[in-house]
Amino acid sequence: MSDLDLEAWTCPAPLRDSPTVLLGHGAGGRLSAELVAHLFVPAFGGDADALGDAAVVDVGGQRLALSTDSFVVRPRWFPGGNLGTLAVNGTVNDLAMVGAQPLYLTAGFILEEGLEVAELGRLAAAVGEAAREAGVQVVAGDTKVVDRGHGDGLFVNTAGVGLVPVGVRIGPTRARPGDAVLLSGPIGLHGMAVMSVREGLEFGTQIRSDCQPLHGLVAAVLAAGVDVHVLRDPTRGGVAASLNEIAASSRVGVVIEERAVPVPDDVRAACGFLGLDPLVVANEGKLVAFVPGEQADAALAAMRAHPHGQDATRIGTVTADHPGVVVARTGIGGTRVVDLPLGEQLPRIC
Amino acid sequence: MSDLDLEAWTCPAPLRDSPTVLLGHGAGGRLSAELVAHLFVPAFGGDADALGDAAVVDVGGQRLALSTDSFVVRPRWFPGGNLGTLAVNGTVNDLAMVGAQPLYLTAGFILEEGLEVAELGRLAAAVGEAAREAGVQVVAGDTKVVDRGHGDGLFVNTAGVGLVPVGVRIGPTRARPGDAVLLSGPIGLHGMAVMSVREGLEFGTQIRSDCQPLHGLVAAVLAAGVDVHVLRDPTRGGVAASLNEIAASSRVGVVIEERAVPVPDDVRAACGFLGLDPLVVANEGKLVAFVPGEQADAALAAMRAHPHGQDATRIGTVTADHPGVVVARTGIGGTRVVDLPLGEQLPRIC
Numbered sequence: 001m002s003d004l005d006l007e008a009w010t011c012p013a014p015l016r017d018s019p020t021v022l023l024g025h026g027a028g029g030r031l032s033a034e035l036v037a038h039l040f041v042p043a044f045g046g047d048a049d050a051l052g053d054a055a056v057v058d059v060g061g062q063r064l065a066l067s068t069d070s071f072v073v074r075p076r077w078f079p080g081g082n083l084g085t086l087a088v089n090g091t092v093n094d095l096a097m098v099g100a101q102p103l104y105l106t107a108g109f110i111l112e113e114g115l116e117v118a119e120l121g122r123l124a125a126a127v128g129e130a131a132r133e134a135g136v137q138v139v140a141g142d143t144k145v146v147d148r149g150h151g152d153g154l155f156v157n158t159a160g161v162g163l164v165p166v167g168v169r170i171g172p173t174r175a176r177p178g179d180a181v182l183l184s185g186p187i188g189l190h191g192m193a194v195m196s197v198r199e200g201l202e203f204g205t206q207i208r209s210d211c212q213p214l215h216g217l218v219a220a221v222l223a224a225g226v227d228v229h230v231l232r233d234p235t236r237g238g239v240a241a242s243l244n245e246i247a248a249s250s251r252v253g254v255v256i257e258e259r260a261v262p263v264p265d266d267v268r269a270a271c272g273f274l275g276l277d278p279l280v281v282a283n284e285g286k287l288v289a290f291v292p293g294e295q296a297d298a299a300l301a302a303m304r305a306h307p308h309g310q311d312a313t314r315i316g317t318v319t320a321d322h323p324g325v326v327v328a329r330t331g332i333g334g335t336r337v338v339d340l341p342l343g344e345q346l347p348r349i350c
Numbered sequence: 351m352s353d354l355d356l357e358a359w360t361c362p363a364p365l366r367d368s369p370t371v372l373l374g375h376g377a378g379g380r381l382s383a384e385l386v387a388h389l390f391v392p393a394f395g396g397d398a399d400a401l402g403d404a405a406v407v408d409v410g411g412q413r414l415a416l417s418t419d420s421f422v423v424r425p426r427w428f429p430g431g432n433l434g435t436l437a438v439n440g441t442v443n444d445l446a447m448v449g450a451q452p453l454y455l456t457a458g459f460i461l462e463e464g465l466e467v468a469e470l471g472r473l474a475a476a477v478g479e480a481a482r483e484a485g486v487q488v489v490a491g492d493t494k495v496v497d498r499g500h501g502d503g504l505f506v507n508t509a510g511v512g513l514v515p516v517g518v519r520i521g522p523t524r525a526r527p528g529d530a531v532l533l534s535g536p537i538g539l540h541g542m543a544v545m546s547v548r549e550g551l552e553f554g555t556q557i558r559s560d561c562q563p564l565h566g567l568v569a570a571v572l573a574a575g576v577d578v579h580v581l582r583d584p585t586r587g588g589v590a591a592s593l594n595e596i597a598a599s600s601r602v603g604v605v606i607e608e609r610a611v612p613v614p615d616d617v618r619a620a621c622g623f624l625g626l627d628p629l630v631v632a633n634e635g636k637l638v639a640f641v642p643g644e645q646a647d648a649a650l651a652a653m654r655a656h657p658h659g660q661d662a663t664r665i666g667t668v669t670a671d672h673p674g675v676v677v678a679r680t681g682i683g684g685t686r687v688v689d690l691p692l693g694e695q696l697p698r699i700c
Contacts (some may be wrong), residue, residue, distance in 0.1 A: 021465040026495030035493060039467070042482065042487040043474035043569035044457070050544060057454055059513060060557035066507055068456035069492045104407055106418035107394070108507045110460070116369040117389070118606075124393035138394040140509075142419045145376030152500035157458045159418055159509030163409060243675065249600060335631050348496060 025345020028282075030216035033245070053094035053232065056164055056171075059170045063292055064167075065100035069350040072178060074348045076154065078197045080189070081210030081284070083156055084126030084262025086350055089213050090235070090283060091160040092134045097231040097287065099170040099222060100162030106140040107158050112151030117171035119141035123154065134213040136160070162215075168222060174229040177327045180296035183290040183314035184217060184309045185210070187239055188267035189347050191281035195272065205266045217308045221289065226300035230290035233283065235350055237341055241287050243316075243326045244340040246339065249324045256316030256338070258328040279328075280294040281347045290318060351372045363484050374693020378586025378632075381693045385597070393696065406514055406521075413516075415450035417666070418443055418509040421438055424698045427502065428547045430539070430559030433506055434476030436700055439634060440562050440585065441510040442484045446565035447581040447637065449520040449572060455481060456490040457508050461654030462501030473504065486510070486565040488599035492636065497602035512565075518572060524579040525600035531666035532639040534567060534659045535560070535624035537589055538617035541631035542694050546620065555616050560635035567658045571639065580640035583633065587691055590629040593666075593676045594690040604690070606666030608678040630679075630691045632699045640668060 024031040041047075054067035059221040069090045076083040088105065095102040107127060111120065131138050193209040195201065214233060221228060230250070238260070263271075265280045266277045271278045285308065291299045296314055303309030326338040374381040391397075404417035419440045426433040438455065445452040457477060461470065463469030481488050542561040545551065564583060571578060580600070582592040589611070597604045611620075613628045621628045635658065641649045646664055676688040 004654050019467055021463055021467060021470065021495055023495050025459065026493055032493060036491070037441050039471055040474055040491055040493075043471070043478040044491070046487075046489070047480065055454075055456075057487075057489055059409075059414065059453065059511070062412065064409065064414075065509070066454055066456055066490050066511060068458045068490050068507070070458040070494045070507060072460060072494045072496050085697050101408065104405075104416055106405075106416055106509045108418045108420040108421050108509075110422060110505055110507075111371045113371055113373050117369055121389050123391055126394065128393040130442075137396075137407075139388070139396070139407055140416050141390055141417050142507075143376055143382060143393070144420045144422045144505075144698075145371055146422050146505075147373060147375050148503060150497075150502035152496060153610075155460055155496075155505065156508035157418070157460075157492075157509075158419060159456045159458075161409070161414070161416060161511060175610065185484075223479070232619045274396075284636060332680065338461060348494075 003318055016264040022343060023347045027343050028241050028335045029341035029343055032189045042171055049050050053097040056098050062213045063164040065095045065162040065164050065245050066176050067094035069158065070155060070157040071092060072155050072348050073194060075197055078209055079206050080193055081211035082123060082126050084123040084152060086212050086284060087156040087158045088127055088134055089211050089296050090132035091158040091350060092136060092213045093233045094213060094217045095162035097158045097233055098164060099168035099218060100164045100176045102134065102136045102160055102162040105136050105138045105158050105162045107138050107144040107156065110151060110155040112153050113145055113148040132133045147322055162206050170228050170231050172249035173193050173232055173244050175246050175252050175290045175318050176229060177252060177318050177320040178293045178348065179229055179290045179318040180293045180314050181254060181256060181318065182291060182296065182299055183313055184287045184303055185311040186262040186264045187270060188263055188278040188281040189288060190284040191349050194349055195197060195346060203327040207266050207270065210283055212284065212285035214287050214308060217303060217306045220306045221299050221302045224298050226291050226299045228289060228291055231287055233287050235282050235284060238280040238282055239288060240338050243338065246290065248324045253322040254326040255319055256328050259331050260315045262311060262313060274346060280339060280345060282346065298350055329345045372693060373697045375695050378591050379691035379693055382539060391554045392476065396576060403447040407450050413514040415448045415514050416510040417444035420445060420505060420507040421545060421700055422505050422698050423700050425547055426673045427577060428544045428559055429556050430543050431561035432473060432476050434473040435480040435505060435561050436507045436634060437506040438477055438480035438484060439561050440700060442486060442563045442565060443507040443583045444512045446568045447513060449568060450514045452484065452486045452512040452565050454511045454647060455486050455487050455488045456506050456508060456556055460493040460501060460505040461493065461495045462503050463495055463498040465503050468598035470479060472496065493557055520578050520581050522580055522596050522599035522664035525596050525602050525640045525668050526579060526644045527670040528670050529579055530643045530664050530669040531604060531606060531668065532641060532646065532649055533638045533663055533665045535661040536612040536614050537633050537636060538613055538621060538628040539629040540634040541699050542617050542620045544699055546698060557616050557620065560633055562635035562658055564637050564658060567653060568657045570656045571649050571652045572646050576641050576649045577635055578639055578641055578643045581637055583637050585632050588630040588632055589638060589686050591690055593688065596640065597676050598674045603669040603672040604666055604676040605669055606678050609681050610663060610665045629688060630695060632696065
């Protein structure tokens with residue numbers, strides 16, 4: 001086994017800056033991206049630019065989508081969902097983001113000694129129910145138990161397999177100047193729902209997570225004949241991270257109209273209270289879609305006709321200017337750069 | 351979301367016996383089996399009897415094998431392997447146990463804040479190297495970070511996809527009276543290698559884990575035209591757990607010759623020291639095969655001609671007597687029941 005010599009490493013500075021793992025390495029922002037690009041991709045092989053939510057591989061002439069996610073959300077129960085619903089919809093949505101029809105899930109449970117069996121039962125039931133709602137089957141599982149004090153109750157990993165329809169080519173490198181940038185609905189609900197429970201905050205109304213499966217919405221847009229270029233569900237790192245990743249992978253610029261981004265009043269209030277930009281807050285039931293400009297109206301009509309996309313709206317445009325950079329036109333007529341968040345603003349949000 | 355009412359539960363006594371998760375629930379023994387049968391299977395649907403190492407599903411006319419495993423071994427480095435090699439070979443072998451050609455893996459990393467980036471790099475490199483050796487590609491990944499004190503350095507989940515060749519039907523319900531029970535080589539090496547490091551034990555010689563991929567060995571047996579009925583890699587719970595699970599799923603009895611089971615001297619000495627039966631100690635590079643009695647010699651010849659099966663041997667026979675029960679003929683002419691271990695003898699062995 002060849003040992004990796006950190007001193008001989010060719011990776012750029014950021015990974016060297018911290019000799020130990022930081023919470024920010026899991027936040028879906030710049031530190032996460034650097035870990036993937038400079039540690040995992042060199043180890044596993046592959047092309048960092050082509051990394052989307054799910055991989056598309058060929059098996060005997062069919063194109064399968066594969067994806068995996070671990071879920072470590074705290075608390076495990078929050079308004080609108082729980083660790084179990086998140087574990088299903090998170091992976092289902094990753095498959096949906098390459099246009100796949102999700103078919104099968106695997107589920108790996110890492111239990112901490114002392115977890116209540118009754119809660120495990122409720123979360124397993126939630127996984128089963130969410131799977132049935134999404135039309136996928138949990139076909140393989142695994143359970144490990146770690147000794148008390150070496151875990152945190154329950155971590156769940158799901159992996160998923162889906163079938164990509166013939167002719168569908170959705171991927172992070174396909175954004176083109178002139179593409180319309182669409183958003184399927186209001187943002188920030190999942191992150192603020194979890195934060196409100198975790199921090200014991202009261203924001204007047206109860207904010208509920210938007211946790212829901214998105215493959216039906218994607219299928220509706222594809223059925224409308226739209227040549228979808230890129231899809232992404234803006235989870236960790238929010239819309240800001242998704243747009244930055246796509247801009248970087250496709251080497252294009254993105255311009256969004258800040259006022260066009262739907263942010264519910266209670267989310268805006270909560271974000272103001274916590275000093276967060278709603279654009280970096282996680283969602284679990286929304287997608288951004290890059291489609292040819294002339295097909296934007298057709299795509300929006302298809303999304304709005306679907307129960308999970310009724311508030312879909314156009315938030316921006318792809319430009320050949322400033323490749324790799326996302327800018328927002330602000331309400332007062334200026335522009336600001338929407339940066340990839342560096343590290344951790346909302347730890348353990350999913 | 352329907353809450354599960356523990357009091358209204360129809361599950362038999364064992365799960366009620368402990369209101370909290372015990373280490374034994376992850377040990378691959380009776381507690382693990384009860385958790386699967388009475389908690390996960392009712393939640394997810396499916397047939398507990400048909401649960402093998404991997405699920406076989408149909409995707410557009412092709413039969414795919416799917417499997418998942420989480421790895422929480424402690425320590426992460428041990429003679430003969432590490433958490434990374436284990437994470438690859440464990441899932442590759444689960445796929446191999448239904449006769450599949452492993453193709454793709456996903457890898458989910460749950461890091462604890464404070465883990466050294468250099469060690470993460472070495473383990474990621476080990477994953478990549480083991481994958482290349484096994485001829486599989488890691489195509490999707492995920493990284494989560496939990497706050498210090500809420501994890502244990504690194505947990506890795508892998509899920510795998512393989513293709514089951516046409517005509518191959520290997521599964522835990524297919525054992526038949528008259529089948530020969532074969533073992534691909536000496537047992538107990540992985541468990542004792544990990545224990546020796548963990549407990550700081552010296553057994554004279556260094557015991558090395560047998561961690562290795564097994565799909566080549568399986569393919570060799572299938573290529574010899576053997577109608578393999580059942581395969582199982584005896585990891586957690588060892589050969590005892592594997593034989594008991596197969597006996598229960600196929601509703602047959604199993605008789606093994608205790609003296610025919612190859613146990614290396616140093617493993618036997620270590621087991622004696624720790625008070626363990628070598629039959630319950632985990633392996634990570636061995637398989638048990640149930641094949642028609644008349645094909646036993648052909649199967650053994652094929653296994654012995656493969657580098658990973660040179661010490662393959664016949665250890666027993668399937669009988670119609672005592673369905674669900676495994677007995678061993680002891681060296682002194684008696685017989686003893688080889689029980690499914692109840693709970694945890696070797697925590698966090700994989």
